[in-house]
Amino acid sequence: MMGAVGPGVLRMLLLEDSPLDAELIQARLKEEGLRAVLERVDTREGFTSALGRQRFDVILCDYNVPGFGGGAALASARLACPETPFLFVSGALGEDTAIELLKRGATDYVLKDRLERLVPCIQRALREAHVDAERTRAERALRESEERYRLATLATSDAIWDWDLVTQRMTWNDAVLTLFGYARADVGGDITWWYDALHPEDRERVVCGIHSVIDSGAPRWQDQYRFRRKDGGYTPVVDRGHVSYDAAGKPVRMVGAIQDISAHTEAQEVLARQARFGQLMASVGLALTRGSDRGDMLRRCTEALVRHLDVAFARVWLLAEGGDTLVPEASAGLYAHVEGPLGRVRLGEHSVGRVARTREPLLVPLSEGSSRAEDLEWARVEGLSAFLGHPLLVADKCVGVVALVTRGEPASGASEVLRHAADSIALGVERMRAQEETARLFEREKAARTTAEEANRLKDEFLATVSHELRTPLTAMLGWVGLLRAGTLPLEKRARALETVERNARAQAQLIEDLLDVSRILAGKLKLDMELVDVSSVVEQALETVRPAAQARSIPLRGALDSTVRVMGDSHRLQQVVWNLLSNAVKFTPPEGAVDIWLERDGTFMTLFVQDTGQGISPEFLPHVFERFRQAEGGSTRRYGGLGLGLSIVRHLVEMHGGTVGVESEGDGKGALFSVRLPLAVVARKGNTPPPIPTRAQPLASTSPPELEGLHVLVVEDEEDTREMLRALLTSRRVRVSLASSAKEGLELLVRLSPDLLLSDIGMPGEDGYALIRGVRALPERSGGRIPAVALTAFARAEDRTRALLAGFNSHVPKPVEPMELFAVLVSLVGAQAPQARNKS
Known part of the structure; x- marks a missing residue:
């Protein structure tokens, strides 16, 4: 026998033959914060004994218990306690079996590999059981009301009236005083008092109806209307009358009884309301499980609120990332879109913001909930009157607001139903956000992995390229040095050997300079010595440096230079920019091709263009031309040398000068056009042309200083x-x-x-x-x-x-x-x- 439990603690009966599974279920309940005392049984006898011994709030049952099937356990439970929620928690349960069990009275089912659904399912089952209990109480109240009506009729507690159709005098028994709160002096003695007591909306219909019966010669009349009480309110009544005729068939008297049916009406309203509320929660539950995404899920929820609560408008707002603005996510009713009235709201402002700030429900006239003129005008035009809002809470954290706007007073009990709906919607939003976050994390992880793999590939390719570019000149240098040391070279080849060694040594020095420049750029330590620079002079010196390589391949270098163009910059670094662009153009241009270079002014800017007729750049590689370590061809089969650093250095140097660099190409085999755009110097005086930049590749002087x-x-x-x-x-x-x-x-x-x-x-x-x-x-x-x-x-x-x-x-x-x-x-x-x-x- 289990002892007493504290308030707010659930009693649960668990039919489970596996102790380990029972521990997992117990742990899940505790982890989700559900306070429960769990009694486990594993046999038919234990299950039957527990049901007979005490009442449980929830029954959890494994479908496959040796010697006692889930169907038999369900049948026993439904006989002993038909109102108690009964959930199957099983490792495997086919769809057909699950449907059959639900038809036979099971509340829900949860698979053991989806135990995260267990607590939400229990909570939903308890809410539904509460709704069913309320409906049962309402039905019982209706039956009791009908019984009271019968007894009241027998005891003549109804207001009995006697109408003399000849004199129009009307008399009442004392029940009219009891039912409607009047004093004897208040009750009039003729038919006009009764006419006046009819509700204005019912009066014409009722009076026409009773006179129609009298004039037709029918003996009986019955109608339902609202009758005014002493306090000015109205009571719903059923009025039945019997007409007496004289020997000539003339109506002379009519006797009737007015029965107060307010309790009966209220009971019917309660039942109708409970039915609507039950349908609403079912619709919200379906929306939470069937919504394709968060927007679709919330749209279905708002449509259910409008449909079942008979309101003019429903909307859900969610808190934005910063947590200070409520953004409309879904609407139904007057506006199915999320724009228009009652839109984005800051936390604490207007009705919606107050609900989110206080985390408390709010029911106010619409005019008091918002000071925005456009919202007030919208409410006036549409005939709207009341605002009912409820926060969407997840573990005391507000994630949004759900609100209803009505044309009259909200239906009785609407606040309570909205609370249940808000709890379900909040859990659905949190679940959807968790799924979205998981998807985003997966995509970010996938993108990061792809980026890392690409970076590793580029790093490996770059290291292989560095090794190749350093070893290639070393091979030539060491080979020729070996031949020189052996003394076997003819005299005419020694000069070529020395020239080759020097050329390859300078190539290695240039590679190292490029690597150092990239290192300085990455460390932010590359400095510029700014001065007034004659751009044409810089270009001419770069042309002289590149010209031998171009002539060796029969590639003409054609220039159109403006000797008046001046910029503020580092002449050495600008020459490095031009040299890199020209070297690239020569390297990728086939023999008999051409390379053009020219300058153009554009207001306060100048643009240097370098165009070649070489192999061009594919559209796929064009966006990556100026990236470090990127080359259109990679691996051991590439046709052109280099580390893939030159154009990256060009971009950084140009940007350090306050300029931009660009490239255009129509595709493979169609050449390329590079452009460098720099701001012109503010002052450009004659005679300020900087001296020529000394090149480091000058021959050794034959005379000694x-x-x-x-x-x-x-x-x-x-x-x-x-x-x-x-x-x-x-x-x-x-x-x-x-x-x-x-x-x-x-x-x-x-x-x-x-x-x-x-x-x-x-x-x-x-x-x-x-x-x-x-x-x-x-x-x-x-x-x-x-x-x-x-x-x-x-x-x-x-x-x-x-x-x-x-x-x-x-x-x-x-x-x-x-x-x-x-x-x-x-x-x-x-x-x-x-x-x-x-x-x-």
């Missing part, structure tokens, strides 16, 4: 090959060279030998070049503390140059070393000391 002859240079470099290269390069210009392989050795030699200039690497094991220069600058001047020093390093970023100068170096030369650049730096630092150096030697 006289300032270098006899100079004593201390070279500190940990890489032996680089040390020997620098020794050969400097001694070829009659410079005396001392070598050190570490910072420590270099400091010792500087103190001992007193060289004219220090040339040091930065990245060395142990102590680096920064440590060396700090040691040097700490020496007294007579020991070499003020010696001119040059940092020679592969750390080539602008911030690396700044760090070297701040550390104490006088200049910074990036690797790979350009001989003329190095000589120019040395001359600039020791020009005045060169004669002294020669005297030393």
Whole structure:
């Protein structure tokens, strides 16, 4: 025997032979916050005994219990407690079986692999049981009312009247006082008092009806109407009368009885209302399960509200993402669309916003619920009067509002029914949102996976391309160097070997520069040295750099340049832009093709165009032309080299200059047109043309700068090959060279030998070049503390140059070393000391 349970706790009987399944069901009830005491039985005897012992709020039953089938359990329960909700919770239940069980009295069924439906199903079953109980009570009340009517009639409690048709006098018994609250003095003595007591809407019909019966000679009359009470209200009554005729057939008297049928009428209204409400909840339940999406589900719900509650308008609002605005989602009745009156509402404003803010239902005249003139005018035109709203709550969180607008007073009980409907709609909205969020998460995860896979593919392809582009020139360089070292090359081929080695070394240097530029761009550390730039001069220098490659392929470079075009920019970076575009055009243009470049003015902007007659760009690849690492061809079968960085660098450099870059192509084999649009300089004076940009690919001078002859240079470099290269390069210009392989050795030699200039690497094991220069600058001047020093390093970023100068170096030369650049730096630092150096030697 189970003990007593507290208020709000449900008693449940569970017929289940599996302890594990019973634990799962118990856990699901607890997880969903349903307070219940669950009694489990697993045999026919236990089930029958439990039903006879006490009353349960809900019965849960497994369909397949050994020795006791679900159908038999259902039959036993319906005999013992037909009103108790009975739900099947089974692992497998065919559709035909489920339908048959529902026909035989089962309330619902839940599959064990869908236990998340269990608590909502129990809650719905309890609500439906409550509605059924209310209907039963109403039917009982109707029967009792009819019995009271019968007894009242027998006890002459009806208002009996006696009408003299000759004198028009009418007398009443005392029941008229009891039924309608009148005093004896209030009751008139003729027929006019009765006429006046009829409801104005009923009067003409009733009076015509009674006189028609009298005039026809019929003996009996009966009608139903509303009779005024003392308090001014009206009571529904049934009035029956019997006409007496004299010997000549003339009507002389009529006796009747007025019966108060208000209780009977109210009972009928309750039954009709309960039926409508039950149909409404069934329709809402169907809408929640059959709606194809959230909009369709809510539309079906609003249509059910209008249909079953006989209201003029119904609408559902949901809170937007920010949580401060209610957005109409579905409507029915006067407006089936979500635009128009009672639209978007901020939280706390007007009737709808107040319901959402307070999370409490609201019933007010429509004119009090909204101050918007357009809503008031709409209500006036349509004859609307009342607003009834209810919040959509999920675990005390408001997700929206459902509201009704009526032309009169809302039906009795409408607020309670709307509450039940709102609870169901809120759960449906939350379920649909969860499904939508799951779908969105899946799509985002799918898109992220696709993006990651594409990024990995591009990364792998880029790394393979880098390897290929670095190894290809290395192969040529190492091959020719091997032949040179073997001494087997004829004299006429040695120059070609050296030219090939130099060309491939410069190609590798360009690849590294591109990679460094991309690194600077990604880190946001790429800087521009802004000045007034003559664009035609920049283009001419880029043309001269690209012209040999174009001539080798018989591709003419045709230019139309305006020498008056000036922009504010970094001349070196702008030349890099033009060189990249021209190199691309030459690379992708077949022999005998052509490349054109020209400038155009457009108001305060200039546009540089580069057009080729090459292979063109496919429509699929055109949007990706300026993306990093993207190439139209990939893999080992691609026809053109490169890392796919040049055009990406172009885009970033142009955008850093405040411009835009674009590309057009009609497709494969139809060439391409690139355009660079930059703002013109605000002031462009004659004579401001910047000097030509020196190119790093100049041939080594055949004569030595006289300032270098006899100079004593201390070279500190940990890489032996680089040390020997620098020794050969400097001694070829009659410079005396001392070598050190570490910072420590270099400091010792500087103190001992007193060289004219220090040339040091930065990245060395142990102590680096920064440590060396700090040691040097700490020496007294007579020991070499003020010696001119040059940092020679592969750390080539602008911030690396700044760090070297701040550390104490006088200049910074990036690797790979350009001989003329190095000589120019040395001359600039020791020009005045060169004669002294020669005297030393």
